Amino acid sequence: MKKGRKRRGNYSNSRRIHGRTDRFAQILADPKARFKAGTAATTEKNNLKTYIKKPYDNAARIAATVREASVTSGVFAKVIDYYQSILTYNYTIYPVLGNKTYQLDMSGMQDAYTDIAYELRKYNIKYYAPYILKEILIDGVVFLYEVQDSTGSIEYLKMPIDWCKISGQENGVYRYMLDMSKVKSDVVGYLPEEIQTAYDSYQNKSGTDDTDKWYDKKWYFIENGVAFTFDINTLVNDGLAVSPMVGMIIDNLSLQQAKDNVDVKDSLDTVRLIHSKIPLDKDGVPQIDLETAKIFDNAIRTRMPEGVVTVTTPTALDNVPLTGSGNAGAYDTVGKSIEQLFYDLGTSSSLFGGSTTSSNIVKESIKKDAYYLYANFLPLLENYYNSKIALVKTSTDNEWSIKFIRQSNFTLDDDTKRLKEQLSFGGSRLDYMAACGFLPEEIVPKLEFEQRVMNIDSIMVVKPTSNTISGKQAASDSQAGRPTESNPSDDTERINDSQ
Known part of the structure; x- marks a missing residue:
């Protein structure tokens, strides 16, 4: 009877959670875009230089500018895509000994x-x-709220960066607080129940003195939220962080300006001036009146092709080509700007088609970028997921931990080969299987299904080769097997199964 009540309760909770999830889908598809960061990006160099002097005080403006660059700048967008594709995110799990469990x-x-x-x-x-990695690279910090749907799966609601600050760190996991003064009444109805309750408390000024839940009577400590950032200095910088790509935004503006100069140069190179001269008498007086000259000018102007400009004056002027009158080094400027942009991003331009003197430079650059993510991003994920599986009650007293395999999609063969070689010296088979793409939930059921249900060894019979043939092959197959001599010739007898 108790089991039945528990099941009905879980089902009711699932329905209630699923209903809230549906509302999230509505707000995320809101055409008014009410639920987004309200800080605008800047496109002025002088403003950016001012922001970078005090980056943490202008974190939201810098994040908005970097996000705009990730959309408008092809170079920067491709660098973000590149970083997203480096890691395989293969992982394994293992029991932990210690803490009175030996x-x-x-x-x-x-x-x-x-x-x-x-x-x-x-x-x-x-x-x-x-996705989390991309948001960190753009905003510097990402604030997520966990949402569980009716199937138990976890999804995330991204909170606007200018609404939140990191409040602290627990076991390597960043927690954050939400500024309730930023939440608008037309948005709160689509937010999770926890935030709705906090919003009501803020509006009614009730319970905001509780320092375990509130800071400064307007910042609410989110319970079901998590923040990710590479910048540990956020703990001493008012809970704010800046993008690791912040050094590129000024150079990105320089690149855009250089491209605009190329457009101006191309326009000047194609423009032609056609001059219609008004005749003058010996005293310099026009021999036709201005109204007539205007008629002639309009007649010529309407018949000129695109890129040709007509000028009607009494002064002497011939057809003047403007080829080469623009910045002759405009294309060189663009090239140098791109090189500087890659330099600030810390990524080799050779990966994106730039010139290189050695393929090894590209390979080493990929390794460097992979090690950067190994050191900064994977520990964040491991700390977060370890905090989640620590809450799971299992049939044993052992704690469990997750480990992401340090491997890159660009060096996958070498990384997997290294783990395979370690098997000969007592390495982990689970690590090797994870490196091959097996998820932990796949390993046991897939292998048991193959061996116990399908009896796959009886189906997938290994074909005989010179490496697998036994010494007892049928006598009719006299040419099968290995030769009997150390230096065999075409007519050398071979060992077969009958011998």
């Missing part, structure tokens, strides 16, 4: 492994991790 409880260990693997499956790691 041996594994073998009786229920496989069930515990399955429970943890299934819990991580709900977070759809390979889908959301690249």
